[in-house]
Amino acid sequence: MSEEKTPTPHVGDLLISEPFLQDENFSRSVVLLCEHNDDGSFGLVFNKPSILRINEILEDFDFLDLEVYVGGPVEQNTLHYVYWGNKELEGSIQIGENLWWGGDFEELVSRLKTGTFDLENIRFFLGYSGWAPGQLIDELTEDTWIICKEEVDRETFHLTPEELWRNLLKNMGGEFKVIANYPMDPRLN
Structure with missing residues (x-):
């Protein structure tokens, strides 16, 4: 019996949580x-809006009423x-074809x-998601995450949080298309 190889994550990939992940930070x-x-690894939850607006967080942005997302539970x-x-800003790090961080x-x-x-x-995030050395690979081996190689584009910024999770899985096809329709609580199905 051949052993299935754990996919290797790369900068710019999207990590999609499996549908029954119990961790409230990543459901x-x-x-x-x-x-x-x-x-280690560093990422930002792209589909978890916070209750805060950027003008409520920073004085520099008192003129700007824009949603802020929860990047993760760390810091x-x-x-x-x-x-x-x-590339619009000096010092930005390229993480995709047309995608920049910081x-x-x-x-x-x-x-x-x-x-x-x-x-x-542009999208702003409070906090981030972090993994110690080897931790993300362990979580991928345990099927906590599905790696999506779809390029982040302008549409990604405009989908609602629920649409983003579902649409990415549907676009991956096959078994992922089925997973996209799993209910939050299967007992209600």
């Missing part, structure tokens, strides 16, 4: 993998951002104040 989550190396006093399109914060504030940064293409 029906889609995590954008921003960093993965021998020191929820930190702010992260991802944007789609061309960058010069002062430049971002200035560009947002002058209206020269497209609000449709």
Whole structure:
């Protein structure tokens, strides 16, 4: 009997939680993998809106009423951002074909104040999702996560949290298309 090989995650991949994951931090989550190396892994939950708005968190953004997402349970006093399109900010790290993580914060504030940064293409996160060395691979082996290689594009930024989880699985086809329709509580089926 051949042993099935655990898929290897790469920066820019989307990690989709399996439908019955009991961890409330990651139930029906889609995590954008921003960093993965021998020191561990770092990602941002792309489909978990917080109850906060950016203008409630930072004085620099008092002019901006924009949703903030929960990036994960780690260090929820930190702010992260991802944007789609061309590289707009010095120091941004490319994590996909047209996907960037972070960058010069002062430049971002200035560009947002002058209206020269497209609000449709940016997402802010409080906290992040982190894995110790080897932990993410262990979770993949245990089938906690499904790796999705679909490129994050502008549409990804506009799907509702429920739509994102379902649509990614449906687009993967096969058994994943079936998983996409699993009810939150199978007893109610």
